[in-house]
Amino acid sequence: MNALFTLTKKKKKKDNTNQNQIEVLTSHILKGLLKDRATRACWIELLEKPDNITSDTIFDKRVEDSFKDWLMKEEQKKSSFPSKVVELLNVSHILDRNRGKRSRELQLDNDVWTSSDVEDIDKHADPKLQLWEKVFSYMKNIPQKTKLDTKNMEKTSEELCRNFEYCLRCRLWFQHKSLMRPDLRSLLTHMCTSLAQDSMLFSIKLCKFLTHHLEHICDLVSPSTELEQPIASIRDVIHEYEQFSKSIGKFNQTQASGYLNSQDLSTSLNTLAEESRTWEYQSFVQVKQHYVQDLQVLTELDSIMDITLRLQQSVAFGDIWSECNAKCKDLELPKTPFAVFKQVFKDSKSMWDNYAE
Structure with missing residues (x-):
């Protein structure tokens, strides 16, 4: 590598008119060094101690620019920003100067971290070193533990x-x-x-x-x-x-499909149907305790609602249901939850079975 840069320096002294050629050659050399992790070790050496190679300020700037381009370039997961930072942990002054707003990408919950990154950190990390301490401060965004209560x-x-x-x-x-x-x-x-x-x-x-x-x-x-x-x-x-969610889901779907009327629903069932749209922040245990009797009724009707919802796509079944529902209006049925629904289902299912035969 020293020979290449010596050649570049000699060419510049010999003929300043070849500046463009020198810049092209420099660019090719830097690109070659960036190809894989092994050759980047030489490139990192340039970043750390450029004076050991050349005192050319233009060359120094080229190296610095190549570093910025490589570090900030959006690449595939295998060359993510965190992976690059792990590779550069031994050049703290460069890393800190160019980190910028991308430090958020070093946070633990960034999905670009790879198993290789984690293994490298486990192998080489020393939290006592100032550099590692700084990198860990960027990485560690673990939420604080707080006391959990039911007041809010x-x-x-x-x-x-x-x-x-x-x-x-x-x-x-x-x-x-x-x-x-x-x-x-x-x-x-x-x-x-x-x-x-x-x-x-x-x-x-x-x-x-x-x-x-x-x-x-x-x-x-x-x-x-x-x-x-x-x-x-x-x-x-x-x-x-x-189990609770399935029962509530079937109940809401049965109601939305028009199989339940006002006579079928008690006051508490109407309240349950209404609250189920907005209760996501209520305690599940409290909700279950409050509606324990209604949930028991829904559990008993589980198979009936299943069959009704399964047959609802049939136009013929829909016509049969409408006919049986109209007849039930003239019947004196018990004023209990789902009394009409159960009677209409019984009559409709009987007619449907005969129709299917």
């Missing part, structure tokens, strides 16, 4: 969902032994144990979130005997929520 369910629910999502984005750091993993595990443990200790913290929104993400969260802590019981408790609540 909206705030608590949003915080839990947001922090669980954060942990999922940091899955690489959970999977590899790293200096960051203990703090990440501490945050996740805090949330899981808090939920296990107080089921009132489960809002409807949080239950929806965990329905889709609980298994991925479990993968973050597996194997972990410490969280085995808290996770089991969370699973139990989410299982109850899934």
Whole structure:
């Protein structure tokens, strides 16, 4: 490498008219050094100690410009900004000067981190060194643990969902032994144990979130005997929520499809239908306790609603239902929830079975 730059310097002294050729040659040399990690070691040497190669200020600027272009260029995941920073950790003055607004890309939950990056940090990191301390300050954006309570369910629910999502984005750091993993595990443990200790913290929104993400969260802590019981408790609540959600979903769909009339719904069922549109920040346990009798009725009607919703796409079944519904208006039926619905279903299903034969 020294020979190449010596040649460049000699050519410049010999003939200043060849400046363009010199710049082209310099550009080719720098591009060649940037091709892979092995040759970039020489290029990094230029960045650290350019005076050892040449005192040419124009050349120095070319090297500095090539560094800025390489560091800030948007590339594929294998050459992400965090990967480049890990590679440049031994040139703190250059890194700090050119870091700029892209320091956010070094945060733990950035999805461009690779297993190789994490392994390199685990292998080479020394938090006692000033440079590593500075880099860690850019990386470590782990949310603070806070006391979770039910006084402000909206705030608590949003915080839990947001922090669980954060942990999922940091899955690489959970999977590899790293200096960051203990703090990440501490945050996740805090949330899981808090939920296990107080089921009132489960809002409807949080239950929806965990329905889709609980298994991925479990993968973050597996194997972990410490969280085995808290996770089991969370699973139990989410299982109850899934059954609850299915019942409410069928009820709302049956009502929206026109199979229920005002006589079928008690005051509490009407309230349930109305609240189900806006209750995402209410405690699931409280909602379930408040509507325990109505939920029992919906559970008993589960199979009937299933069949009705399955047959609703049939025009013939729709005509049969309308006919039976009209006849039921003249009947004196008990004034109990779903009395009309159950009678219309019974008559319609009987006619449908005969029609299908």
